[in-house]
Amino acid sequence: MSYGYLDDLSHSDRARYTSKLTALSAGTCPYKIPAGSWIDDPTKWPVIEWPDVAYYLIETPGVFTRESMRNRRSLEAHNQFESGWVKTVRYFKPTDSPHCILKADVIPSQRVNDTPHHPWVGLHEKDRVVTAAHCDCMAPIGKSCSHVAALLFKVEAAVRLGYTSRACTELPCYWNNDFVKKVKPAPVHSIQFYKKSATKTVSQRNRYATPSIATDREKKQLLDSLASCSRQPVGLSLFEEHCQPFCWKATAELERLPRYLTSLYKPGYASMTPTELHCEVEEILTSLTVTDAELRYVDKCTVNQTACLTWFMMRAGRTTASRAHSVLHPRLDHPSASL
Structure with a gap:
């Protein structure tokens, strides 16, 4: 990430970005913090839950609405998290600030081998509130993007799975560093487009069940129900007991003038x-x-x-x-x- 990101912003964007840093009492831009100051330890992450993430994404201008958050698994951000596009989440605690900052590199979903985006989120450690967030993608500075949401989804999943309450030497560190390192091209026939659980469910389903033969009583009930419709289907004309309404009737003779x-x-x-x-x-x-x-x-x-x-x-x-x-x-x- 560019060390001079803040300096390259326009005057209006710099003002909005600075207001985020002021809200965090960070004192410096997260992109200027040395790499050695960031910690890979999920046990230090604040305990944020799904309502905290949903509230921030809905209230912040962007693509996220109440309707879309009800079906979060269909969101692009959730797909990025599940696909392993969110790399290692790292933690930083500014001095004399009640907030902490989490950052991670997120692989672009459409250009998986390009340079990743660099979102960060600032959270209040005591109140467990997302105070501010930012990403260096093309989204406007005042709006939330899918990369910020993907980072929050990964943090929320770690809390839900209990990885933030275990020692760093155990599974949490391994889980935090488990992401897609490099996407390799493959022939279409070798790509698995569906989960095994989904294909198993379909294969077990009886797709060719033999229908039972209708009885004479069931046939009569069906024909009687069709005959009671306000507009009778023409298929009833093929049955003797229901063909009378379809018999030909003489039409009125067309009136015409004699030849001029x-x-x-x-x-x-x-x-x-x-x-x-x-x-x-x-x-x-x-x-x-x-x-x-x-x-x-x-x-x-x-x-x-x-x-x-x-x-x-x-x-x-x-x-x-x-x-x-x-x-x-x-x-x-x-x-x-x-x-």
Whole structure:
């Protein structure tokens, strides 16, 4: 870790970092404390428990919330601790201060062979409270990161397992120094992605249990329950006792207007002889029919007369009552253009 870490910070970051040191009464930056002053002895660690760790991580700005802490095993920080990314935790006690400082190197989870991060935490030894913490990763100085959380998870686990109450010559020192030294690449087929306990549970589970054959009574109960639904599934149409609701019903006849006379026009009529045109008219009159239903629909659609476009379309080419007299009694000196 850089000895001049504090000096390399910006003015605002230096002020926030200095406030952490003031809260600890440390007197100096933990990154400037000589390596020989740090002690590898879990029995000197403060007794902090899970509520103390959770309270600090939740109350400190960062990625940790009440919901995420309820399922701590899914957190990246807890995975870093369980995977052995947290190296040896070392202890330092500042002079005339009620606090102590714990530090450890944490291997980056995405770049396991790169330079580790260097988080530290300051704890009040009597009150067992996390007073301040810091890491040299990219997280803002005022927020907690996964590396600080991983360090706290390791300390909490040591307290829970009783390693902080045993002599340093026993298991605690060995446990504290048990971490991943170097990650070696390996082929995919030789990597174990699941714990043995998980694979054992799956292998013991009867995945291909033979289902029992339903009785006639059970089948009837199932069909009756489906038939009572507000929207019956179409599969019921395959069963004789439930197929009646799916029988075909005649649909209402679609109402339509008779053919507009203007649609009978063809540009080729202009070149026909009178005889040819007369034959064409006779053929059209033979095929042109209007049903009673169409007449009723015309009356329904044209009740508003001039306010309705259909009224004008149906009048085109037809002699209506209002025009019958002018058709039968035209003025020979000034005949109608349409006639």
